[in-house]
Amino acid sequence: MTLRAEGVAFAYHGSPVLTGVDFTAETGVVTALLGPNGAGKSTLLKHFNGLLRPDAGRVLVDGTEIEDDEAILREVRSRVGFVFQNPADQLIAPTVRQDVTFGPRNIGVADAVDVDSLLARVGLPDAGDRHPHTMSNGEQKRVALAGVLAMDPDYVVMDEPTAGLDGDGAAQFVGLIEDLVAAGVTVLLSTHHVGFATTVADRIAVLTEGEIKYEGKDIDRETAVQFGLRTWAL
Template identity: 45%
Template sequence: MAEHEPLLAAESVSARFDDHPVLTGASITLPRGSRTALLGANGSGKTTLLRCLSGAHRPDQGQVLLAGRALRHDRTGLREHRRRVQLVLQDPDDQLFSADVAQDVSFGPMNLGLAEAEVRSRVAEALDLLAVTHLAARPTHQLSYGERKRVATAGAVAMRPQVLLLDEPTAGLDPAGVHEMLAALERLRGEGATVVLATHDVDLALAWADEAAVVADGRVRQGPVAELLDDAELLVRARLHRPWPLELAARLGLPGRPRHLDEMAALLQRSAQNPTEEAP
């Protein structure tokens, strides 16, 4: 499969949450190795879409495809799908249940029936990738909230999935915790993982993602992150606001769409050097 061909996709998915329709014909395409920010208001259907993509929720209509093959919601189909697609929930306490960190991270690989040496290798790799090796023997109930978030992510990473779906991975974290989580995601990127991050943080989405997928009115609008998060009409429908770099550039009449502080600084410097340059 070529690098930018779809790896995971949802086609015309309709689904309910608590018997209320939240997705009505939603589609999303996730190329191999991509970083996609999933955005939308509370109750828009972001988590339901992630659950559909992971196989945890069966849509009322439409289908989920992995490498072009439709997900089968039988025991064999779901087991195979979950070997390749992992979902990390927003609340780490929904996933952590073993006595200590190493045991918790080893749970998934052990359920695959892998040899003990392979399980140990996967656990060590995942703990290192999430920078929590020093916590291996720590009881899970003694972890900080940010540590629990990274350990829950390590448990998913130990499955060596092709796609990692993260529901609000930075929610509730202090600035240091956010930095540590983003550093872990950058290491995952280096390993070639396809990552979807559901978030309300438009500034984070703009700086981190390649593409955005905005859930509004039961459907998904997908495209380059800076383009979508500069679409005023879409932002109103999705109850989101324009990220600060795009808002500042617009107010100052600067050309381009800066995505983070460094790009904004460079844009301001160029503008100072070429004061007659006009915004497009």
């Protein structure tokens, strides 16, 4: 039970971003993908939800390769939820309630979604009738997470979940990730903030120059500095 990239290469308009990535995020483990800005972390993560397809190599969810097949992509996206770095890219409905049920409505199961319970789970009780774009960045990120959780995924992939948040906001996401793990959800996240990664993750990988250059259960300050990473505490 894994998310796995095998020899993944990807370029934007001929400019290589990933040049042969081998990477695994195992079920039941919080994995943090570290790397400096522009390293390709977002690009790699989007492959695990089928948002991008590799130019070379392959991406697998629990051993099944993601292909340009509508049925496979629908199955992958129901099992692998993706929380964008910028929640404005994800929130499209006029109310929080409609946004949270957007995914389930598309597959005809919106009536089964307990929106109030999901919003309470992400610390936003009674927010169902608010307009998402009147909310703070941290609140929008939590609404986006609630929408992902409405699909009851096995995996949640978070792209820079603490970007734009202060210390309290980052601490809230630590708690949310701990709750996801307790509920049996596997979390893969990207960050360039070492303190956050070492606080939440069971395993750390560093992506730089298009490849995974380090993997381990932890990362020391000297190694982090070598890769140009932020090293201050959460």
